[in-house]
Amino acid sequence: MERTLADGVTGNAVDLSAALGVFVRVFCFEERAFLPGSAEDFCLRCPLACGDAAVCDSLLAHRFGCYEAVRWHGEYIYYCPAGLIFVATLVAQNGRPALAFVTGPVVMGQADDWPEFEAHMQEAAARLPQRTPAQVNAVARVLALLAAGFGRQAPPAEEADSFWEDVRGPGGLPKGFFDAIDVQQQLSRMIRQGDRGGTAQMINQLLGALYLGGSGNLPKMKDGARELLALFHRAAKEGGAFVDPIFGQSSDFSAQIAGCATQDSLSAFLVDMFNRFVGYVFDFTRFAHADALGKAAEYIRQNAAEKITLAGVAREVGFSPSHLSAVWSSEMRVGFSAYVQTVRIEKAKQLLRKSGLPLVQVAQNVGFSDQSYFTKVFTRLCGVSPAQYRSSQIDQISKGA
Amino acid sequence: MSTEILANLSLAVQKGRAKDVEALIAQGLAEDFTAQQLLEDGLLTGMNLLGVRFKNNEVFVPEVLIAARALNKGTLLLKTQLVEEGVKPIGTVVIGTVQGDLHDIGKNLVRMMLEGSGFQVIDLGVDVAPETFVEAVREHKPQIVALSALLTTTMGSQRGVIEALEGAGLRGTVKVMIGGAPITEAYANEIGADAYTADAASAAQMAKSLVAA
Numbered sequence: 162m163e164r165t166l167a168d169g170v171t172g173n174a175v176d177l178s179a180a181l182g183v184f185v186r187v188f189c190f191e192e193r194a195f196l197p198g199s200a201e202d203f204c205l206r207c208p209l210a211c212g213d214a215a216v217c218d219s220l221l222a223h224r225f226g227c228y229e230a231v232r233w234h235g236e237y238i239y240y241c242p243a244g245l246i247f248v249a250t251l252v253a254q255n256g257r258p259a260l261a262f263v264t265g266p267v268v269m270g271q272a273d274d275w276p277e278f279e280a281h282m283q284e285a286a287a288r289l290p291q292r293t294p295a296q297v298n299a300v301a302r303v304l305a306l307l308a309a310g311f312g313r314q315a316p317p318a319e320e321a322d323s324f325w326e327d328v329r330g331p332g333g334l335p336k337g338f339f340d341a342i343d344v345q346q347q348l349s350r351m352i353r354q355g356d357r358g359g360t361a362q363m364i365n366q367l368l369g370a371l372y373l374g375g376s377g378n379l380p381k382m383k384d385g386a387r388e389l390l391a392l393f394h395r396a397a398k399e400g401g402a403f404v405d406p407i408f409g410q411s412s413d414f415s416a417q418i419a420g421c422a423t424q425d426s427l428s429a430f431l432v433d434m435f436n437r438f439v440g441y442v443f444d445f446t447r448f449a450h451a452d453a454l455g456k457a458a459e460y461i462r463q464n465a466a467e468k469i470t471l472a473g474v475a476r477e478v479g480f481s482p483s484h485l486s487a488v489w490s491s492e493m494r495v496g497f498s499a500y501v502q503t504v505r506i507e508k509a510k511q512l513l514r515k516s517g518l519p520l521v522q523v524a525q526n527v528g529f530s531d532q533s534y535f536t537k538v539f540t541r542l543c544g545v546s547p548a549q550y551r552s553s554q555i556d557q558i559s560k561g562a
Numbered sequence: 563m564s565t566e567i568l569a570n571l572s573l574a575v576q577k578g579r580a581k582d583v584e585a586l587i588a589q590g591l592a593e594d595f596t597a598q599q600l601l602e603d604g605l606l607t608g609m610n611l612l613g614v615r616f617k618n619n620e621v622f623v624p625e626v627l628i629a630a631r632a633l634n635k636g637t638l639l640l641k642t643q644l645v646e647e648g649v650k651p652i653g654t655v656v657i658g659t660v661q662g663d664l665h666d667i668g669k670n671l672v673r674m675m676l677e678g679s680g681f682q683v684i685d686l687g688v689d690v691a692p693e694t695f696v697e698a699v700r701e702h703k704p705q706i707v708a709l710s711a712l713l714t715t716t717m718g719s720q721r722g723v724i725e726a727l728e729g730a731g732l733r734g735t736v737k738v739m740i741g742g743a744p745i746t747e748a749y750a751n752e753i754g755a756d757a758y759t760a761d762a763a764s765a766a767q768m769a770k771s772l773v774a775a
């Protein structure tokens with residue numbers, strides 16, 4: 162990293178923090194860490210986190226956000242495991258991810274809107290900066306503009322290096338070397354068992370075979386690299402890992418390999434791919450789930466008046482319906498439909514308290530076309546009927562006054 | 563003279579930045595660091611730190627290769643400072659990394675120190691078969707054969723070379739020196755090598771005393 166870029170970006174982060182009234186830190190892809198000099202560790206001051214690294218590993222959570230920013234054209238808005246909003250904004254250098262602004266935490270929308278927050282958490286969240294979704298989007302756009310200004314210069318022309326011709330092992334790789342089915346099975350087993358160390362070791366063994374099998378020949382190296390990545394793609398799917406963020410359409414990585422003009426750029430590409438592979442398969446799962454579930458909940462809150470299906474929500478968060486369903490049932494205390502109903506009923510309670518809308522209208526505004534069904538669900542969940550609830554609230558208010 | 567240069571040199575090796583390594587070496591020499599300091603406290607410290615992360619598979623093979631390239635570029639710049647140039651050859655050494663083993667950084671350092679001590683060095687490269695060592699001994703008639711091995715799985719190839727030399731009736735004509743991270747004095751004795759040393763500088767000393775004897 163050229164010191165000038167890091168210094169420039171860090172200086173900007175300090176100004177941005179002051180201007181936006183939220184923390185802005187600078188993440189460095191090569192160091193896989195935050196650079197010193199920008200805002201302090203926001204997570205240390207997070208009033209929601211319990212300080213338990215098992216729940217909230219701030220570095221991993223934000224590394225995930227930064228990798229997602231790479232994947233989503235330079236900006237990514239995400240939920241941390243505590244349910245707070247962050248924005249990651251990519252700063253590229255020479256066409257490669259170099260740094261990222263990480264901005265947050267803010268509370269999006271109204272904390273008392275969140276059925277999953279307990280009372281003391283709602284109180285704590287209320288002390289954090291609150292922003293509307295429109296404001297968060299605006300911050301993301303402004304940061305993206307600023308970041309784009311840094312990466313303007315064209316990448317330098319690549320020079321081939323004769324060094325690679327000397328890296329040569331005992332014999333070249335036989336064709337189809339990476340098709341070995343037993344290797345794939347062993348890998349998928351390790352992935353399923355969460356064996357991070359074993360998988361990383363396997364990556365190095367196979368990379369060793371690829372490189373030492375004759376890296377002087379770039380076209381052969383590229384063929385080998387394609388086979389190798391295809392092997393990891395298959396093994397990850399077989400091992401039940403969610404790897405769409407890494408491999409995308411399988412033609413994507415093939416095209417990227419084709420675009421590598423030298424062994425140096427191919428090496429940088431492979432190292433990046435395998436770092437992301439290990440990250441997404443073993444480190445980010447928890448954060449990817451927290452983010453997706455946060456977004457799903459947000460979507461459900463915003464669309465409580467409409468018809469909500471699992472497939473529709475899955476599309477919103479970029480998961481397949483079966484993947485969302487599996488993640489939801491393993492990490493949320495209530496089932497999907499029960500959650501949707503809870504959100505609807507919470508909204509209904511607000512409307513009953515704060516508006517004079519007729520019951521039939523309230524029912525419709527929270528997505529029930531049938532008022533009697535609404536009454537039934539409401540009564541089951543709250544122990545009183547909607548009408549009783551409204552009058553008891555009015556009683557309380559008049560008593561209080 | 564600030565030790566920041568050494569730390570930066572170590573970082574530049576770990577990140578495989580050959581250009582930075584070259585610039586830092588030039589700067590270090592200008593600031594009166596000794597070549598020995600730049601090598602040991604800069605370049606090799608960096609490679610050792612990377613080695614620990616490599617062992618834990620936190621870094622991947624291409625990164626280590628690129629670091630090795632940067633380190634080799636750095637040592638080339640130090641070559642003239644590291645070695646007092648010898649005038650006329652005091653002997654010939656055939657050197658190589660044994661079969662199945664591709665680690666050449668340590669071997670290159672040993673070669674450099676040997677050259678600096680006045681030896682003519684025939685470098686057979688890496689992954690060298692026992693027969694190739696035998697042929698080279700026949701052809702160049704060296705006083706010393708030096709064998710490098712970095713893997714526990716290739717240490718045995720050093721024994722293989724000694725046996726091949728015996729088989730060809732050439733064992734009596736040369737002294738055999740062995741080295742590499744997993745090698746020990748005891749192992750050298752066990753396989754019947756004539757000498758072992760732990761690093762490149764002592765390897766050159768040892769080679770001198772072997773030809774003097």
Ligand code: B12
Pocket residue numbers: 330365366367368369370373606609610612613614616617623624626627630662663664665666667668669671672708709710711712713714715739740741742743744758759760761762763765
């Ligand atoms: C760089 C490196 C690589 C590079 C090599 C690049 C190159 N051009 O050399 C690459 C990436 C190719 C590589 C590949 C592999 N490596 Co590697 N590698 C290393 C690393 C990080 C540094 C080695 C080094 O250069 N050290 C610096 C030099 C200066 O030190 P040195 O070699 O020990 O040499 C000194 C002395 O030993 C002595 N000396 C050396 N030779 C001789 C000879 C004589 C005659 C004498 C007297 C003295 C002497 O003098 C030298 C100077 O002081 C080490 C870890 C480490 N810290 O040692 C692992 C290490 C050696 N590698 C290891 C492994 C496992 C591998 C692979 C199998 C990994 C894989 N999955 O593919 C492959 C094997 C490839 C093969 N067939 O050889 C293991 C070996 C484990 C073991 N006990 O067997 C190590 C120890 C890492 C680890 N802990 O896991 N590796």
